[in-house]
Amino acid sequence: MPSASALLRAATSDTPPRLRATGLACARGTRVLFRGLDFELGPGQLLWLRGRNGAGKTSLLKLAAGLAEPHEGRIDIDGVPARRAERQDRLVFVAHANALKDDLAAGEALAFLLRIHGRPFDGATLDAALDRLGILSRRDAPVRTLSQGQRRRVALARLAVEQRPTLWLLDEPFDALDTDGLSRVNAVLAGHLYRGGSIMLTSHLDLDTAVLHPIELDLDRASSLAKP
Amino acid sequence: MGSLLVAVYLRDLRLALRRRIEALLPIAFFIVAASLFPLGVGPEPQMLRQIGPGIVWVCALLAAMLSVTGLYAGDHADGSLEQMLLCEYGGLAAATAKAAAHWTVTGLPLVICAPLFGLAFDLPADAIAALVFSLVLGTPMLSLLGSVGAALTLGLRSAGVLLILIVLPLAIPALIFGTGAVAAVDGGQSAQGQFSLLGALLIFTTLTALPATAAALRISVE
Amino acid sequence: MADRIHWFTFAAPSRFYVLSGFLVPWLWAVCAVLTVVGLYVGFFVAPTDATQGEAYRIIFIHVPAAWMSMIIYLAMAGWAALGWAFNVRMAAMLARALAPTGALFTFIALWTGAFWGRPAWGAWWVWDARLTSELILLFLYLGYIALVEAIDDVRRADKAGALVAIVGAVNVPIIYFSVRWWNTLHQGASISMTAAPKMASTMLLAMLLMTLAFWAYAFAVVFVRARAIVLEREAEHDWVQELRRQGPPGRETFA
Numbered sequence: 283m284p285s286a287s288a289l290l291r292a293a294t295s296d297t298p299p300r301l302r303a304t305g306l307a308c309a310r311g312t313r314v315l316f317r318g319l320d321f322e323l324g325p326g327q328l329l330w331l332r333g334r335n336g337a338g339k340t341s342l343l344k345l346a347a348g349l350a351e352p353h354e355g356r357i358d359i360d361g362v363p364a365r366r367a368e369r370q371d372r373l374v375f376v377a378h379a380n381a382l383k384d385d386l387a388a389g390e391a392l393a394f395l396l397r398i399h400g401r402p403f404d405g406a407t408l409d410a411a412l413d414r415l416g417i418l419s420r421r422d423a424p425v426r427t428l429s430q431g432q433r434r435r436v437a438l439a440r441l442a443v444e445q446r447p448t449l450w451l452l453d454e455p456f457d458a459l460d461t462d463g464l465s466r467v468n469a470v471l472a473g474h475l476y477r478g479g480s481i482m483l484t485s486h487l488d489l490d491t492a493v494l495h496p497i498e499l500d501l502d503r504a505s506s507l508a509k510p
Numbered sequence: 511m512g513s514l515l516v517a518v519y520l521r522d523l524r525l526a527l528r529r530r531i532e533a534l535l536p537i538a539f540f541i542v543a544a545s546l547f548p549l550g551v552g553p554e555p556q557m558l559r560q561i562g563p564g565i566v567w568v569c570a571l572l573a574a575m576l577s578v579t580g581l582y583a584g585d586h587a588d589g590s591l592e593q594m595l596l597c598e599y600g601g602l603a604a605a606t607a608k609a610a611a612h613w614t615v616t617g618l619p620l621v622i623c624a625p626l627f628g629l630a631f632d633l634p635a636d637a638i639a640a641l642v643f644s645l646v647l648g649t650p651m652l653s654l655l656g657s658v659g660a661a662l663t664l665g666l667r668s669a670g671v672l673l674i675l676i677v678l679p680l681a682i683p684a685l686i687f688g689t690g691a692v693a694a695v696d697g698g699q700s701a702q703g704q705f706s707l708l709g710a711l712l713i714f715t716t717l718t719a720l721p722a723t724a725a726a727l728r729i730s731v732e
Numbered sequence: 733m734a735d736r737i738h739w740f741t742f743a744a745p746s747r748f749y750v751l752s753g754f755l756v757p758w759l760w761a762v763c764a765v766l767t768v769v770g771l772y773v774g775f776f777v778a779p780t781d782a783t784q785g786e787a788y789r790i791i792f793i794h795v796p797a798a799w800m801s802m803i804i805y806l807a808m809a810g811w812a813a814l815g816w817a818f819n820v821r822m823a824a825m826l827a828r829a830l831a832p833t834g835a836l837f838t839f840i841a842l843w844t845g846a847f848w849g850r851p852a853w854g855a856w857w858v859w860d861a862r863l864t865s866e867l868i869l870l871f872l873y874l875g876y877i878a879l880v881e882a883i884d885d886v887r888r889a890d891k892a893g894a895l896v897a898i899v900g901a902v903n904v905p906i907i908y909f910s911v912r913w914w915n916t917l918h919q920g921a922s923i924s925m926t927a928a929p930k931m932a933s934t935m936l937l938a939m940l941l942m943t944l945a946f947w948a949y950a951f952a953v954v955f956v957r958a959r960a961i962v963l964e965r966e967a968e969h970d971w972v973q974e975l976r977r978q979g980p981p982g983r984e985t986f987a
Contacts, residue, residue, distance in 0.1 A: 311885045312965065349592060350732045370597045379589025383521070385528045395593060397517045398600075658899065662892050666882045676875040676896060679868045680903050683910035690917060711906070722899055729891045 299324050300449050300480040301346060305355030308341045314353060315341060316501055325447060325478040328471070328494050330485065333501035339484040340378065342501070343451045346482060347375040359449060370399040373449040378457070380437040384426035388417065388436045391425055401443055411442035415466050430458040441470050447478035456487050468493050514603040518594065522611035536577035537619045544569040544627050555632050562631030563641050563692035567685055570620045570645060571652060575677060577616045578656030579663075579670045581608055582727070586664055595731060601724030609650075609657045609720070617649030633696070640695040644688035647708040651684045654719040661726035683711060743822045745962045746971045752955040759955070763948035770941030778934040787851035792935075794844035796943040797837045798862070800950060801869060802904075804834035808876070809901035812894035824890035825965065827897065828880060829958035833950050835873035841866050861915040865908045872900040886965065 299322040306319040315338035323329050331339040344350045345357050348364040357364045359372050369375075382391040389408055396403050403411075412418040415435040420428060428436070434457060441450065450471075456464055471481060472493050489496050526533040547565045548558060585591040594604040624645050628638035659673035666672060691704035774792035781788045808830040815823030845863045846856050857863070876896050883889035966972050 309887075311887060312968075347596060349595060370600075373596075375593070375596055377589045377592055379587075379592075381589040381593045383525060383584075383588065383590065385525050386521070390524075394517060394521055398514045398594060398597060400513065400597075658895075662879065662896060663882075668882060672875075672878055672882055675871065675878055679871045679875065679907065680899065682868060683903075683906050686910045686914045690914065693917075714906075718899075718902065722895060726892065726895055729888055729895065732888065 300327075301329075301357070301359055301482065302361075303346075303355065303357045306342075306345065306352055306357050307354035308338050308345060308350075309353035310338075310341065317354065319355070319501075321499060323449075323480050323482060325480060326475050327480055328475055328496045329480075329482040330489055330496035330498045331482065331501060332484075332498055337501040339501060340453055343375070343377075343453050343482065343484065346449075347373065347451050349375075371448075373451060374399070374440060374444060375451045376437055376440065376453065376455060378453040380433045382425045382433055382436060385424060387422045387424055388412070388428065388432075389421040392436055392439055395440055396443060399440075401440075403443060407443060411439040412436070414442040414470065415439045416462060431460055431463055434458050435463055435466075438467055438470070441474070444474065444479075445477075447474070447480070450474060450479060450481045450483070452481065452483035454484055454486070456485055464490075511597070511599040511603045514594065514597050514600060515607045518604055518607035519611050522608060523614060526611070526615045533615050534619070536573040536616045537623060539576060540569050540573040540620055540623060543572065545630075548630075558631045559633060559696075562627065562633055563637070563689045563696075565631070566624055566627050566641060567645070567648070567689050570624070570649065571678070571681055571685060572674075573620060574616060574649065574652040574656055575659075575674050576670070578612060578653065578660050579673055581612055581657060581660040582664050583660075583669070586731070591727070592731060595727060599724075601727045602720060605657055605661070605720050605723035605727065609653045609723070612656070613650050613653040617653055620649055621645045633692075637692050637696045640692045640701055643705065644691045644701075644708060647705065647712050648684045648688045651712055651715045652681060654715050654723075655680050657723045658719050658726060661723045661730060664727070664730040684708065687711065743820045745822050745825070745966050746969070748822055749959055749962050749971075752959055756952055756955050756959075759948050759952035763945050763952060766941055766945035766948060770938055770945050773934060773941060774938035778938050779932055785851075787848065790844050790848045792938050792942050794841055794848055795939055796946050797844060798841040798866060799943055800946045801834055801838040801841055801866065804830050804837060804950060805869060805872070805897075805904070806901060808834060809894075809897035812890070812897045816891050816894035821965070822962075824894070825961045826954070826958055827893065828890070829954045829961055831873060831877050831880075832957070833953050835870060835877065837946070837950075838866055838870040838873055842870065859915070861908075861912040864911050864915070868907055868911070869904070872904070876900070 301323040303319050303321050307317040308315045308319075315336075319342075321329070331342060333339055341350065345352055346359070346364055348359075348366070348369050351365060359369075381395060382388070383394075386394065389412065392412065393403070393408060396408075409418055409421065412421055415438055417432055417435040417439065420432060420436075425433060425436070434455075438455060444450075455467060455471075459467060468490050474481065475494070544565055547561070551557065551561070582591060585594070591604070594600045597603070621642060624642050625638050628641055633641065655677050656673070659677040660669075662676065663669040663672045687704045687707045691701035691708065694701040694704060770792065775789055778789070778792075780786060808827045811823045811830065812827035814820060815825075815827060842863065845866065849858050849863075850856055876893055879896055880889045880893040883892060963972060963975075
């Protein structure tokens with residue numbers, strides 16, 4: 283009989299899971315979105331969060347990023363509770379909002395984000411990252427002059443700078459991207475998985491399963507099974 | 511944490527430079543509001559000299575409060591605040607950097623404008639000096655207290671009025687000692703006591719308001 | 733670990749609801765008795781003051797109200813802090829319930845202060861240290877109430893309110909000290925509420941009785957308000973559903 287949790291085991295069981303949730307419950311105000319959630323995410327794995335609007339996908343990402351306190355249960359990154367970990371070293375969180383200031387140039391905005399998260403970079407690295415996302419030509423343009431898709435590319439260019447197999451938490455990364463953008467982002471994600479990194483993302487668009495091999499976690503199913 | 515602090519501070523200054531008119535609006539408010547008083551109470555020099563320091567202080571207080579409402583709103587709206595909070599001690603670093611940036615962009619110009627009104631209200635030179643020094647100690651306090659209010663009221667509909675209601679009572683001691691210092695100098699006495707109190711208040715406010723702002727940011731972003 | 737559990741069993745909203753429901757009628761009764769006796773002693777038994785005549789008798793309401801306004805603020809800040817630190821819902825609900833009553837007492841203190849000032853010094857309002865501090869305390873209450881009402885998310889509102897209340901509580905001594913200093917600087921010590929009449933023992937008795945009466949009133953009103961908040965917030969829980977099925981026994985209404 284199905285238990286009140288969705289259990290996914292890490293592919294290589296001797297390495298500690300990158301991300302692990304145990305009995306996790308999330309509340310929005312007084313409403314409990316889901317309860318009793320258990321899962322693990324290991325190196326080289328991509329977890330695709332699914333569910334209808336308001337099911338708690340973004341909330342789960344924020345819990346993993348340590349930006350919110352769990353209602354019940356715990357969520358750990360490399361064995362350390364997400365709320366207390368040195369998060370900027372262990373993960374990259376690209377939210378639905380791009381975190382780019384309108385009045386900064388694209389390159390400046392990207393440099394700011396890299397700087398505050400302690401990612402070493404120089405002009406060449408910055409240019410290379412923007413180029414991988416196909417947006418180098420707009421490096422000196424103010425962010426407010428960029429289209430939504432272009433801004434998304436700049437925001438995701440942070441991922442192209444990452445060398446280490448960290449945990450990536452992405453909220454609707456493919457939003458507003460055209461086919462070229464999609465293929466570039468897929469390449470970046472695939473490269474990260476190949477290096478042993480882990481990714482947890484939400485997307486209402488279908489993922490390229492051939493390239494990314496996502497494991498699906500349906501929050502609707504988890505929450506309905508977990509009703510008290 | 512240090513790199514985040516410097517990065518946020520410089521970024522805020524750069525952003526203010528690119529929107530110079532908006533950055534100077536609080537100063538414009540200060541000048542207009544302070545100029546209203548002679549129109550309201552009459553131009554008699556003796557009276558203006560007496561109430562002048564109070565007017566300058568209150569208008570500086572209101573100008574600081576009006577400009578601090580948007581301190582976190584922009585970063586919250588575009589997601590930058592979340593990114594800052596991801597870092598260890600990110601809330602504390604962001605609070606310090608943004609309060610310092612607010613003072614640099616708003617508080618410091620207010621201090622520079624104050625002597626103008628000292629002259630406009632015909633204050634003697636030593637009173638003007640005392641006024642400026644009291645504002646040098648007082649305006650950082652306003653930025654710090656305002657940060658707490660801005661962080662608490664983040665994203666709320668009537669954030670501006672709420673912020674003023676919450677923060678003004680807390681700013682009253684600074685107001686009292688600041689204007690008291692000028693009155694003392696004007697009356698021929700030393701303002702050492704008041705300046706010491708202001709300094710102590712500033713240190714106390716710095717040590718308590720910054721962690722409070724960091725806590726308020728975590729509460730508001732959750 | 734056993735001690736911890738013992739403490740927190742009383743924090744359950746359902747237990748509070750039952751306990752307070754039992755206490756409220758008794759509190760009203762105590763309040764009524766103490767008020768009648770206190771006012772009698774204050775208005776009829778206590779002697780006429782040599783300097784201020786009969787008008788001074790307003791202090792039997794003014795001073796207890798002022799004391800209550802300060803005590804309630806500290807209680808509110810304390811409960812809010814407890815609720816935030818230990819994540820106890822009941823403590824946060826109590827803090828919310830305390831605020832309007834504290835604001836009311838502050839308002840009463842200010843009004844009665846004016847009624848005292850008028851016959852004594854000919855002015856409806858004097859900017860003396862204690863009245864001005866009461867006014868600032870009213871602003872602190874209003875700030876707290878406005879903030880928690882403006883935030884829709886209940887948990888965020890509770891925590892934000894706790895922070896505001898604590899910041900206020902920490903600053904109250906500083907504000908009071910600065911206002912007192914300001915007052916002595918500008919007006920001298922002549923106009924001051926501290927120039928109260930020499931306290932005959934009957935006057936002290938009357939003030940004590942009125943303070944206790946206000947305390948009983950505060951408990952009663954705060955409990956009633958807290959019960960309403962509990963029902964509203966715990967509406968999803970079984971015991972509340974059970975109560976609704978049984979029907980309202982007394983004055984409770986489910987809006």
